[in-house]
Amino acid sequence: MKRRRPVVVKFGGATLSDPAAVVRWVSALRSRHPRVVVVLSAREGVTDLLKSIVAKPRQRGNHRRILASIGRLHPGLPRTGAGSLERLRRLVVQVEQAGRADAPLADRLVSQGERLAVHWMVPKLQRAGLPAVAVEADHLGVLTDNEYGASTILLRRSAGPVRRRLGDRLRAGQLPVVTGFIGRSLEGRVTTLGRGGSDYSATALGAMLGASRIELVKRGVSVLTGDPRRIPASQPIPRLSYEEAEELAQFGAKVLHPLTVEPARAAGVEIHVIPIGDPASRTVIGRRPAPVGTTALTLLPAVALLRLRVAGGRQRPGVVAEVSRRLAAEDVNIVTLFTSSTVLNVVLEERRSPAGRAALEPLVHEGQMVLDGPHRVGLLTAIGTGVLKDVARLPPELLASAEGLSATPRSVTLALPTAQAQRALLELHRVLVETERK
Numbered sequence: 001m002k003r004r005r006p007v008v009v010k011f012g013g014a015t016l017s018d019p020a021a022v023v024r025w026v027s028a029l030r031s032r033h034p035r036v037v038v039v040l041s042a043r044e045g046v047t048d049l050l051k052s053i054v055a056k057p058r059q060r061g062n063h064r065r066i067l068a069s070i071g072r073l074h075p076g077l078p079r080t081g082a083g084s085l086e087r088l089r090r091l092v093v094q095v096e097q098a099g100r101a102d103a104p105l106a107d108r109l110v111s112q113g114e115r116l117a118v119h120w121m122v123p124k125l126q127r128a129g130l131p132a133v134a135v136e137a138d139h140l141g142v143l144t145d146n147e148y149g150a151s152t153i154l155l156r157r158s159a160g161p162v163r164r165r166l167g168d169r170l171r172a173g174q175l176p177v178v179t180g181f182i183g184r185s186l187e188g189r190v191t192t193l194g195r196g197g198s199d200y201s202a203t204a205l206g207a208m209l210g211a212s213r214i215e216l217v218k219r220g221v222s223v224l225t226g227d228p229r230r231i232p233a234s235q236p237i238p239r240l241s242y243e244e245a246e247e248l249a250q251f252g253a254k255v256l257h258p259l260t261v262e263p264a265r266a267a268g269v270e271i272h273v274i275p276i277g278d279p280a281s282r283t284v285i286g287r288r289p290a291p292v293g294t295t296a297l298t299l300l301p302a303v304a305l306l307r308l309r310v311a312g313g314r315q316r317p318g319v320v321a322e323v324s325r326r327l328a329a330e331d332v333n334i335v336t337l338f339t340s341s342t343v344l345n346v347v348l349e350e351r352r353s354p355a356g357r358a359a360l361e362p363l364v365h366e367g368q369m370v371l372d373g374p375h376r377v378g379l380l381t382a383i384g385t386g387v388l389k390d391v392a393r394l395p396p397e398l399l400a401s402a403e404g405l406s407a408t409p410r411s412v413t414l415a416l417p418t419a420q421a422q423r424a425l426l427e428l429h430r431v432l433v434e435t436e437r438k
């Protein structure tokens with residue numbers, strides 16, 4: 001008989017403030033699917049608190065208050081969970097004594113948030129009659145690179161151990177409850193995957209297990225036509241292709257961690273992004289693109305644009321390579337690039353723009369280029385079929401203020417001065433979503 005493919009379900013930190021709703025969700029899911037793997041994020045706010053300890057390692061009084069409030073968020077921990085809290089206390093003391101935390105120590109400390117969430121939820125699931133067992137992802141064999149704080153899961157190398165260990169538990173009829181957000185580096189230390197990384201944990205596990213579906217259960221959000229904090233009238237999008245969702249996540253849609261889509265796309269597993277209180281308004285991410293006429297908008301509100309004019313007015317072969325090589329040598333990532341035959345606009349993260357400018361300064365001194373900026377811009381991205389035509393409907397004065405534009409058949413990115421970018425976002429949303437759908 002064909003083995004039943006598991007369902008992976010991840011609960012975001014905010015959903016854990018109603019643990020009974022999470023237990024109900026898992027019970028209902030498991031009554032339909034015998035093989036379920038649960039992935040949990042830390043409780044809302046916990047990762048921020050842990051990060052603040054690392055950022056201000058000397059504020060002992062503050063640390064005591066933080067530890068007390070984290071303790072209060074996880075009442076009734078079983079022995080293993082109390083162990084995590086104890087380990088957290090020891091790590092905090094270690095950081096205080098050293099007066100700093102290097103990246104691996106910081107990750108070890110921050111990873112306790114997810115461990116606490118798992119040990120806190122397992123007894124609640126057990127009391128509902130579910131055979132829940134706590135699984136810490138670093139012991140499961142989730143192997144990552146050594147980029148502490150923002151590591152990437154090595155899917156090929158993790159797949160064997162993960163399949164074996166989770167497979168054993170599923171075959172034994174258990175319900176594994178796995179820590180999201182964490183893994184183990186090639187040198188054997190705890191890593192974290194970057195903010196919002198438990199989505200990525202869930203899709204990575206789903207891909208490795210050949211899941212039939214990955215559910216990302218969140219409080220109040222599916223993938224919307226725009227960030228609801230910026231666009232109050234934003235609406236849920238029922239369906240997106242992997243490529244569309246990836247583009248959205250990379251260009252700042254906070255609802256998904258940027259690496260979330262890739263493992264699911266590679267394995268061909270659908271992702272369902274589901275608001276816990278309103279499952280019907282879910283977004284399904286899979287092979288089929290968004291319905292024609294749907295546009296999703298995202299804004300990266302503040303990035304830095306450096307404008308390079310090629311001296312002599314014509315690009316020489318290799319100019320783009322030269323620029324990116326010099327930036328890469330200083331570890332400066334290019335967010336996006338707009339080029340014409342004479343001008344190269346390089347968009348960088350704002351905090352890296354001084355380093356980026358310094359890296360390119362030699363080209364100016366050698367007389368090859370004229371450099372101006374950094375200019376503070378917002379990157380507005382619109383995704384969907386026919387968006388190129390749609391973007392052209394922006395008021396002319398807004399379009400004229402654009403510093404750059406790049407397009408593929410299904411996505412357009414505009415760089416606009418920050419204030420105009422926010423206006424253009426609301427304007428486009430009004431034209432494309434609010435009026436179109438009436």
Ligand code: ASP
Binds near residue numbers: 041195198
């Ligand atoms: N707890 C982590 C964070 O706050 C991971 C996650 O929420 O997915 O970033």
Ligand code: MG
Binds near residue numbers: 041044196
């Ligand atoms: Mg979270």
